[in-house]
Amino acid sequence: MNYARFLTAVSAARKPSPIRILTELQQRSPPSLISLAGGAPNPNTFPFQSASIKVKNGQTVSFDEAAMKRALQYSASNGIPELLTWMKNLQKNLHNPPTASYTSENGQMDMCVTTGSQEGLCKVFEMLVNPGDNVLLDAPTYSGTLAALQPLGCNLINVPSDQHGMIPAALKEVLSRWDPSEVHKPGSTAPKVLYTIPNGGNPTGASMTTQRKKEVYELARQYDMLIIEDDPYYFLQFDKPWAPTFLSMDVDGRIIRTDSFSKILSSGLRIGFVTGPKPLVDRVVLHIQASTMHTSTFTQLMVSQLLHSWGQEGFLQHIDRVIEFYRGQRDAMISSADKWLKGLWTEWHSPSAGMFLWIKLKGIADTQQLIMQKALEKEVLLVPGGVFMINSSDPCPYVRAAFSLSTPEQIDEAFRRLSSLIKEAL
């Protein structure tokens, strides 16, 4: 793969910190070497001394004074080594990426820790997208992605999708505008980047089938595109076996994958991961070096200690418990939808992953007004679907309902109110 052709000028211009080289020299030298080179502050002056964090299964994650000093000090921009190692092993175990054994130039699988997977996504977009570039995605999509992409001045091209995700035939149709033999020519406007949320999409709840992923990957090969596999609900798939990922079929090294712990360990701690070809992950790390510098060492150590104490098995057992909760919530919402919304000219598909139900109110041209004005009177709030569209002012008959936070009783009452709202509007 020629990775250079995908980089923006700004990304290509990023250089490693020259001081980093001194740190490496110090680490390779005997302890008798005295370094006055590091610009780090003295952790003896930091006021926090030790920490003890109780975990729900009775365990404790603790930092004694020495560990606390480490937790409070600068660390490597790509992440602390023990966490990266654990995550790389997890990725190999779950996805068996072909790229794990490649050389660096051929796109060897590499990873970095980010401050939320959204930081990784934003930096990946900023690495790849120039003003005027064509970027493919299947709208409706996550509004945070639109918020990160739209200011970059690119041209977002929608690829039609349904409850099984992006439709390969539709992607082929969109791409037919360009000749595959011309995509490398200077001045070619062929898209270089395709973005999708393959499991439990936000807002649609759609999940791609393995067959569709293979067909989309083939098209990406034909047109030499990178695929950004944004998969924050991967661990919230309700049924086993979990779907094979784009990463697991990535023979070329053209997949950049973002994983999140926001839905399973903590959203507020801000911890996520980018997995991708080393030449591209390196660029993201260089941007991190110039901005956040690294994800909080304290946070990484906290999460790392927990993961190591669980092992992969304990981690997957924890996830099973989380899935059981969300599956129950989904079932409650589907049951309430069946009870209150059938016969009211509505349509939905039960999601196989994630936290959202995407409901079409067929008799309503645009749900924006319905929600922003009438719904408050009825004391029920949902998200009007327009905010997930490339063009948010286009009329949209959908609403998104989350089943993460409310009790089954609240969900039922909310749908009763929604039902009353729709009846009045029709």
Next chain:
Amino acid sequence: MNYARFLTAVSAARKPSPIRILTELQQRSPPSLISLAGGAPNPNTFPFQSASIKVKNGQTVSFDEAAMKRALQYSASNGIPELLTWMKNLQKNLHNPPTASYTSENGQMDMCVTTGSQEGLCKVFEMLVNPGDNVLLDAPTYSGTLAALQPLGCNLINVPSDQHGMIPAALKEVLSRWDPSEVHKPGSTAPKVLYTIPNGGNPTGASMTTQRKKEVYELARQYDMLIIEDDPYYFLQFDKPWAPTFLSMDVDGRIIRTDSFSKILSSGLRIGFVTGPKPLVDRVVLHIQASTMHTSTFTQLMVSQLLHSWGQEGFLQHIDRYVTGCTAICALTGLTAEWHSPSAGMFLWIKLKGIADTQQLIMQKALEKEVLLVPGGVFMINSSDPCPYVRAAFSLSTPEQIDEAFRRLSSLIKEAL
């Protein structure tokens, strides 16, 4: 101030999250409202239950189950309210910014929390700097700033400085290329951004005098520039009273200031602050919304609880204890070298007389002598220019180690000459 003229196209195009409006609606509504709008996960599924963090003065910062759920959940992109309030009060107390009482359009002082002040700096640069723009700064400067700025394709113009920081007469000379009456004309190449580290500069250790700050501010007014006041060593000033900041003299609302807790509370937690005119802070917050989303809620609560338990007084006492521990440095006897004792920060900037470029000296010979310092070239706009300086940090080594290191350095230089 016309803030719009400073923004890059990308920054100007950022829009608030439409879902945020729903969150605000929910907060304004009675509890009987049921919202299925929020996209947040259920914190009951998170494995961490409670936390207890011991503080060195005997206190404890603790999160019970309810606090832990909050600490583990999403929070506002500009920062948690109690931390922002505490910091705004601190800024008002320390700097009494003129902008504190202004309206929003006139540049009312606003703040946001960032994941390290470096995140704030990077986002400020990305908000303001287009390819080809002229940006003023006094090199040698912090290499992290150069790493953030250089890829943006701007033209870094050096303003000469000495041990008292940027030289106003030199800045005036640099600016004389442009006519102040023409800076707002379309196509003007006049610089819109000036960046400096006013206290305990990295690597030089230089600190600006109040008089120089006033003169630089006046020039910024004449040419309608924004000044980025990057002040991570503000709390590491060795003598009182602390120097008045650019923020304290900012009658126009043209100062964007970054503060850091990295040198006084923790570097690894990643917590810093941007203080500036609301229209500009808003743009930074919109970028945070699309990237990190917010600084870790856990971290902010941890720091906020500590600060509230200390109060401003306890905070300033903590800083006093730190600073008195750091003033022991260097007997550079026998060295043909030149330096100025820093009045703030962690670094000594040493010119090795008789050495044209310290890069080779350090990278090859110093290892043999088992002493490492940073060759000064990495802090220059053009890192390949020969540079006779080295930077020595006095943060991490004991006085004995420092003494031995300088003995080795002295031996190294003697051999080189």
